[in-house]
Amino acid sequence: MSEGTIAWLLTSSALVLFMTPGLALFYGGMVRSKNVLNMLMKNFFTISIVTVVWTVIGYSLAFGTDIGGFIGGLDFLGLKGVEGDALLFMVFQMMFAIITPALISGAVAERMKFSAWVLFTTLWALIVYPIVAHWAFAADGWLFAWGVRDFAGGLVVHINAGVAALALVFALGPRKGYGTEPMRPHSLPLTLIGTGILWFGWFGFNAGSALAADGIAINAFVTTQIAAAVAALAWVVAEWMKTGKPTTLGAASGAVAGLVAITPGAGFVSPMSAIVIGLAGGFLCFGAVNLKSRFGYDDSLDVVGVHLAGGIVGSVLLGVFAQSSVNEFVPDGLLFGGGAFFIKQVVAVLAVMAFTFVASYILARIVKALVGLRVDENQETEGLDISLHEERGYVLSE
Amino acid sequence: MKLIIAFIKPFKLDDVKDALKGVGVTGMSVGEIRGFGRQSGQTEVYRGAEYKVEFVPKTRVEVAVDDGDVERVVSAIEGAARTGEIGDGKIIVLPVEQVLRIRTGERGADAI
Numbered sequence: 001m002s003e004g005t006i007a008w009l010l011t012s013s014a015l016v017l018f019m020t021p022g023l024a025l026f027y028g029g030m031v032r033s034k035n036v037l038n039m040l041m042k043n044f045f046t047i048s049i050v051t052v053v054w055t056v057i058g059y060s061l062a063f064g065t066d067i068g069g070f071i072g073g074l075d076f077l078g079l080k081g082v083e084g085d086a087l088l089f090m091v092f093q094m095m096f097a098i099i100t101p102a103l104i105s106g107a108v109a110e111r112m113k114f115s116a117w118v119l120f121t122t123l124w125a126l127i128v129y130p131i132v133a134h135w136a137f138a139a140d141g142w143l144f145a146w147g148v149r150d151f152a153g154g155l156v157v158h159i160n161a162g163v164a165a166l167a168l169v170f171a172l173g174p175r176k177g178y179g180t181e182p183m184r185p186h187s188l189p190l191t192l193i194g195t196g197i198l199w200f201g202w203f204g205f206n207a208g209s210a211l212a213a214d215g216i217a218i219n220a221f222v223t224t225q226i227a228a229a230v231a232a233l234a235w236v237v238a239e240w241m242k243t244g245k246p247t248t249l250g251a252a253s254g255a256v257a258g259l260v261a262i263t264p265g266a267g268f269v270s271p272m273s274a275i276v277i278g279l280a281g282g283f284l285c286f287g288a289v290n291l292k293s294r295f296g297y298d299d300s301l302d303v304v305g306v307h308l309a310g311g312i313v314g315s316v317l318l319g320v321f322a323q324s325s326v327n328e329f330v331p332d333g334l335l336f337g338g339g340a341f342f343i344k345q346v347v348a349v350l351a352v353m354a355f356t357f358v359a360s361y362i363l364a365r366i367v368k369a370l371v372g373l374r375v376d377e378n379q380e381t382e383g384l385d386i387s388l389h390e391e392r393g394y395v396l397s398e
Numbered sequence: 399m400k401l402i403i404a405f406i407k408p409f410k411l412d413d414v415k416d417a418l419k420g421v422g423v424t425g426m427s428v429g430e431i432r433g434f435g436r437q438s439g440q441t442e443v444y445r446g447a448e449y450k451v452e453f454v455p456k457t458r459v460e461v462a463v464d465d466g467d468v469e470r471v472v473s474a475i476e477g478a479a480r481t482g483e484i485g486d487g488k489i490i491v492l493p494v495e496q497v498l499r500i501r502t503g504e505r506g507a508d509a510i
Contacts, residue, residue, distance in 0.1 A: 185444055243446065302445060
């Protein structure tokens, strides 16, 4: 690697790490004040858990010598022989492995036991994440080898986390009082700061995924900015028309939806295509979030509506807007004369959804059998901050 | 002596404070509270989900006054807090048995 690339990837790794505390604030502002610390901790502690899992074994399972296109071997166990450029790639990928399970935490907010979260995250980072990462990111993974492309993690991060969130929500059940009691975000300023940190970090996430300080990185940086801005516009316009008011939470949600939607194609599509992908991400995620009430499941902070829906929109639209003239490592999409690539992208979405849903649901049931998934009713009413952590987020008197 | 308790719209606090100073009131207590009356709450929308919020933020102002000042003080609050919209609040006047200034030990109207 050139010195420029090393500098950019070290910087990008730090940027992607920063997204997880950003996500903690994004989610933390949306829960009730009695659960804010638990929400922050579920994100923050995931950094520690996954760092250990990834270093010891996860990296090897994702990027070790291929076994049948399904999973990596154990040759990099304990980072054996992983040095120099490979060590840099390892730590860059580690940050993705951290934020992916952290994304799930929004769906289980305000009711999942912390111990159950720690156990679930450990198992999920050990089993589910490395397998899906191997499929789509490793050269011999079956999706990548077949021709599927996922520039920065539409499949591996967002669809993966979104589907796992759905599985966990089914295993966990709704919050006490869901649908009858108001469950308002307690601090949208926190959410907006979190959104800003996510947006900032996402430049490392997407432009860093070029794995070089080159023109592809520049393209990914630009498409990321465009899609996020356009999707925030789209979401706010949609809600303004539907409910009559433009909201702060709508702008924040739209920006994140756009960032999610451009993730799989950031380095594969043109800036003009990023406008369309941003529009689609904003409008369709707004629609998906509004559909939730029809289904009645309690995905508390809309991980499914934003990350699963946005991941699907982005991964499928990559099959439409990909341009080999932008990046020689991607075939042309439907709009530019391709065909087979679009089908492959759709199949990849379905494959990851099927695998991750089943695997995550099984893990959730195992955790339920071992330690139980939910806090008891009194703890839920009192709030998880006091009942699980013996701390308060806001102390208003000395 | 009377204790006047006024429940007002939070953004009217400065107007009420100035009006009270204008009629010679030298001290007051205020608190941020929540409650509902005929206004009976408001609707908030988050990501398209509507929440009926029954308890809305209000400000409570408490002033102790001598009997002769009651009408002036009540009128000052009334005038400053009124917008004409629903939810302007209420003023309650209660009898006060005793007032005592802790530092000096003064009692009764002198302590107000």
